[in-house]
Amino acid sequence: MKRANAISGIILCVFSLVMLAFVIPGQISTGPSGMMSPRLVPQMTMIGIFGLSLLLVLGSLRGGEDDHPPPFSRKELLALLRISAVFAVAIALYEIFGALIGASSLVIFGLLALGERRPLVILTLTVVLLTGLWALFYKVLGTAIL
């Protein structure tokens, strides 16, 4: 965790400096004179993040060896990639074909990405979930989702 703390601390230091030097001045105007600047609170939070991240880096440099396992396991990173890919495909299909195909693809590809291979289970679960959503919103709550 010490190594992870050091790396995340350095990244946050750089991030806060970039925000203070470029993003906040570029994205927030100074506001009318005589009033508190709209930049003040975002700048204060970034200064706080910079100082605390520096503490995090310094704290991780002290002490003995780092014998903790890495915070991100290979399986979790793979799961992140898989689920990101499922969302990317589902959103693309939603934009092209509409909500029904987008929602169906989210369930179907989600099941496939998590290791489900039985066609009947995939089909049944997709139909049950979408019908359930339709019944909940259109029949029970009496409103349209789209």
Added chain:
Amino acid sequence: MEYLILAIGDVFGGTTLLWVAVGVTLGYVLGAIPGLGKAIGVAVSIPLTFYLEPVSALGLLIGIAKGSAAGSAVSAILLNTPGEPSSAPTAFDGYPLARQGKAQKALKMGLFASVIGDFVSTITLILLAAPLARYALLIGPVELCAILVFSLVFIGGLSGNSLTKGLIAACFGIFFATVGLETETFVPRLTFGYLELEDGISLVPMAIGMLAVAEMIVQAGNLDTLDRETAELRDSSDPRDRRVTREEWRRCAPVIARGTFIGAAIGILPGLGASVGSFLSYGETRRVSATPEKYGTGMIEGVAAAESADNAVVPSSLIPLFALGIPGSVIAAILIAAFILHGLTPGPLMFQQQPRMVAGLYVSMLCASAILLVIGLLGQRLFSQIVHVPLRLVIPGVLLFCCVGSYMETGSIFSIFIMLGFALIGFVARKLDFSFVTFLIGFVIGPKLELSFRQSLQLLKHDASNLLGHPIALVFLFAALVFVVMSGRSSVTRRVQMPPTTQQH
């Protein structure tokens, strides 16, 4: 009192009771599934309440929170996998009981302890919130700003393992709260030209992303372990293992009373949360026991201690929210969005402006406790089957509901992008131990903190020495400073005392 009588009519006369029952049932099911907790359940369900009457909507959400707090004991006892961290001490003795074939006994005791803790804590909320709110009305912007700073420091230090990381998370929460049009000058801040960001980042997609989607990704990475434990599960057929005996009741009654007191007290203090309550109650019960060595091998008192405190935290954690408008827990932070959406702004003024709705909420909460007992008793065997459903079949459904919930907030796919962005932040925060609880609370109180800070600067005429005229503010700022120093010292001591192999982060 007259409002309470009117509220009883409101709750029993309409469909509110039905929605509370739906909430409790849904919460119980969500709580029973490992990885899905009350915060996720409430966040995902907020959009469902858009079309309900205010009291029904809030009753549904509080029902989910209560049901889920009780339901999380199911997976803790049957799978040794707590539905949420606060149920971890339940697993210490609940799982050994299940392995001895006494799962139904442990589940029943868990339910009874949950209901008692929840009910007594709800009464505490009703008795304490309004009187505290009267004092809160005397607080000015300078004092409020100091209290908010103290709360954030306190929450940042206690909700994770590192005060530094907790404070970084709080700063990020406040930073993201500044996105959108600034309220005094109407200057757009950090909108990057997106019109959708001018109203700020919406709490619902953010909370859904950080809590639900991020947790589903973590669970998806641990599917094999969870599925293996589910497959090994076997039910007992011995009828003696299905009930709580009179002798067990006699032993557990003081334990439940102590757990309820600890849970209610912990809930009132911002940031401590249900996990601290249940661990503290379990530890205290074990400490005063004549046979502490038996804990962890299947002591029914262990289940009663953990569950009574765990459930007592939920209602009492609403006391700072109702009395001061400060969310003391992640569930309170999420509930703020729902409260405001339905015309109830949490804070001391709500008792004067919306007394009937507040009374309706109290009656709904009391009904939820009774419904929890009925639904728990009737459906416990059924709900315990839920843990047999493989998570790979659960996750895609949850992700679909997350998308629908986020989409409904604005009717735009932009909300789904917000949800996914914060899911990534939530995943990284979880793995690197940055408290997403502090982040969310910082985000929720950010606008209030900024406003009170502006007002304080004007009141103090930009001169810090004028703080001497505000002793309450000074006390809270001093307390925040003392807390930071003490946390820093204890962290250094811990580092020195612990050998590298057991060092906690």
